[in-house]
Amino acid sequence: MLALVLQELQKSKEPLSVAALSKKLNIDQSALEGMLDHWVRKKRLIENNAQGEMPANCAACSGHARSCHCSAQCPFIARMPKTYSIAAGERGTDND
Amino acid sequence: MKNQALLNKKPFEINYGQETETEINKLVKIINQTPTLKSLYPPRWLAIKLLESDEDIAQRLSAIPGSTELYTEAQASVESLKKILGDDVDILMADQRYRWINSLVKEVVMKPDQSILTNSDKIDKIVTNRFLGIPIFLIFMWIVFKLTADVSAPYLDWVEGVINGPIARWTTSFLGWIGLGDTWVVSLFMDGIIAGVGGVLVFVPVLMFLYIALAVLEDSGYMARAAFVMDRLMHALGLHGKSFLPMLVGFGCTVPAIYATRTLENKNDRILTGLLVPFMSCGARLPVYVLFASIFFPKNSGKVIFSMYLLGIVVAILLGVIFKRTLFKGKEQSAFVMELPPYRIPTLKGVWRHTWERTGAFVKKAWTIIMATSVILWFLMSIPTGGQGSFANTEIGNSVFASVSKAIAPAFKPLGFNSWEASGALVTGFVAKEVVISTMSQAYAAGEPDEEVEETPTFLEDLGEIVKSFAESTLDTIKSLPLIVGVNLLGEEEEAEPTALMDAIKESFEESSNGNGWLAALSYMVFVLIYTPCMVAIAAEWHELGAKWTWVSIFGQLFLAWLLSFIVFQGGILLGLG
Structure with a gap:
């Protein structure tokens, strides 16, 4: 069961x-x-x-900031669900 | 009796499989033979923890006499199980637990009947409908821009009246009082700071209404639906649905929108979306549209502004499709999964907080970047060239700024606007798009004749007038709400009179386009929409996309802006629309 979760994320091209x-x-x-x-x-x-x-989970700032410096100017704080992806080294190759 | 039965009842145990259970039992036997351990921990629990290689337990055991044999035995069991089962023991044991949890959840959790639709589901049936979704999105955007253009107009007039009336008078009086009345400082304040910063601050009500409308859409949960609805279209065009989210952010400001491309996993998708985001018309461009729409299209300003936003989306999508099939040819896109929050009635507090934060950022920009640019521009407009006049005492048309602007103006001749004022404003627009307006206010207002003032009102009279005109503007705003559905309660006679700046712009565009003023204005608006974004956005592109793609973006957008404006102006003339 746990392995299935890992396999599904390994199969996926993007975070889920x-x-x-x-x-x-x-x-x-x-x-x-x-x-x-x-x-x-x-x-x-x-x-x-x-x-x-x-x-x-602001779409504008996720992944690049511990705090959002541009939120004041951003009228769309598009809230995204928390996602999971395979850690570096687990997948073997970068998906870029 | 009952309690005794409960005590005698065997505690619940998960079966970890034959091999693991054998090893657990082996360890339990050892623990049972060691009274110190048995008295401290439940034997089965301790055996499981040891098989899971729990570091905390290992540390605690090291302090207990007689535990060495147990620990050595546990290590041997872990190695043996790993060989037999082919994975870490702790993972296999956790897997067994989750299997049990999953089966228990399936057995006991009662899910609400999926066929019973919640209110959100019912609304989504319409709002995210395959055929109705996009038209509904466009209707919402139409309402937003109608509200922005028409309903904010009375407050716009009020702010303009306050800045050009009382504030300008108080500034002049104050400068006179401190002994600077007859110096160039008065011109710096009046023609530089008040004309420049004031010219931009006039549009604060427009942006406030835009931000209120967007905050309502966002807080209600509609924005997530907009992304969902557009995802289908984006996918149909071969773009990633997620690309629309940064684009949506771009309606507010291009800078966070470029950073938002980080949510795309694929590098090509990130670069492609980063190149398309600047075509989304940011809030800073709105004052330009509002000014030009009110000068050249007073009856249809909402429609013209809406069409600018729409044009930005269409250009971005078309370019995206072309790039996706050429420069960024890649693999098939995976599905874009997003969770739609339930609809909520926006709270006044939430809407106000969003509006206040964003308007505050705009005002802050006016007092920093725009003020600095206005001061620099004033100096450039005050320095004479060719020995005509002296500092702060020269015809603005003979200034350094005018000379530079005149040098580039011929490039815009085929686009219908080759006046040095309009061309110069596009150059300073690289700093920030609001600067287009402040430059025009400075360049055109300098030639404006002084209004005749019958009698200077006192400070208290000014204050009274500010309050009175604010109340009148509020009343007019309420009356103008039905304009959204095309009902005009204001009456023709109450519509705003064009200002001197508006007259000057109209005259200049009519002259430079040989009487095709509105076509030239449309061409100018298209140029402002498409050409290179502000310097902060360029810095963000440099950071996110790298130098090569930033140069592509800068020159590509300049070329495209010129081309589209050319098509609008020359095409319009060819079709006899001028």
């Missing part, structure tokens, strides 16, 4: 949200969250869009 994984694997979100946390603790997965205090 809990909802997307839940749908793909037919595992309830509440159970899946624990599994994802397990892999994050093991450093096999990365939790994206979650750093910083600011914009909880």
Whole structure:
């Protein structure tokens, strides 16, 4: 079951949200969250869009700032779901 | 009796599989034979922790006498299980637990009937409908720009009246009071700072209304739907649906929009989206549209502004399609999965907070970048060339700024606007797009005749007039709300009189285009929409896309802006629309 989560993310070209994984694997979100946390603790997965205090998953600022310096000018703080991807080294090659 | 039965009941245990259970039992046996350990920890729990190589437990055990044998045995069990099962024991044990959790959740969790639609689902059935989704998105955008252009107009007039009336008078009086009344400092303040910064601050109500409308759409949960609706179109065109999110951000400001491209995983998609984002009309360009639309298209200003935004989207999508099939040819795109939040009624507090933050950022920009640019421009407009006049005492047409602008103006002749004022404003627009307006205010206002002042009002009279005109503007704003649906309660006679700046711009464009003023104005607006974004956006592009693509963006946008403006102006004349 845990391996399935890892395999699904390895197959995926892009990070997946809990909802997307839940749908793909037919595992309830509440159970899946624990599994994802397990892999994050093991450093096999990365939790994206979650750093910083600011914009909880703001599409504009995720991934580049611990705080969003441009939020004041941004009329669309597009909130994105938390996503997970395979940690560097797990996939083998960069997907870029 | 009942309690005794409960105590005797075997605690719940997860079965970890035959091999693991054998090793657990082996360790439990050792623990049971060691009274110190048995009294400290439940034997099965301790055995599991040791098999999971729990570091905390290993450390605690090291301090307990007699635990060495257990620890050595546990290590041997871990190695043995790893060989048999082919993976780390802790992962295999966690996997067993999650299997059990998943089966338990499936058994006991009652999901609400999926066939019962929530209110959000019902709204989504219409709003995200395959056929209605995009028209509804366009209707919302139309309402936003109608609100921005028409409903904000009374406040725009009010701010303009306050800046050019009381504030200008107070500044002149203050400078006179401190003994600078007859010096060039008065011109610096009046023709430089007040004309430049004031010319931009006049548009604060326009932006406030835009930000209020966007905050309502955003807080209600509609914006996520807009991205969802556009995803289908983007995919159909071969672009990644996620690309629309940075584009949506670009309606506010290009800078965070360029950073937002980081949400795209693929490098090619990131560069492509970064190149398209500047075509989304940012808030800074809006004052230019509002000014030109109110001069040349007073009856259809909302439609003209809306069409500018639409043109930006269309150009971005068309370019995206061309690039995707040529420069950025790549693999098939994967699906864009996003979660749609439930609809909510926006709170006044939330809408106000968003509006205030964003308007505050605009005002701050006016007092920093725009003020600095206005002062520099004033000096460039005050320094004479060719020995005609002296500093701050020269015809503006003979200034350094005019000379430089005149040198580049012929390039815009085929586009219908080759006056040095309009051409110079495009050059300074590289600093920030709002500067286009402040430059025009300075360049045109310098030639403006002084208004005859019958009697200078007192400070208190000015204050009273500010309050009174604010109340009148509020009333007019309420009356103008039905304009969104095309009902005019204001009456023709109450529509705003054109200002001296508006007259000067109209005259200049009519003259430079041989009487095709509105075509030249449209061509100018298209140029402002398409040409290179501000310097901060260029810095963001440099950072995110690299030098090569930034140069492509700068020159590519300049060329495209020229080409599209040429098509608009010359095409319009060919079609006899002038």
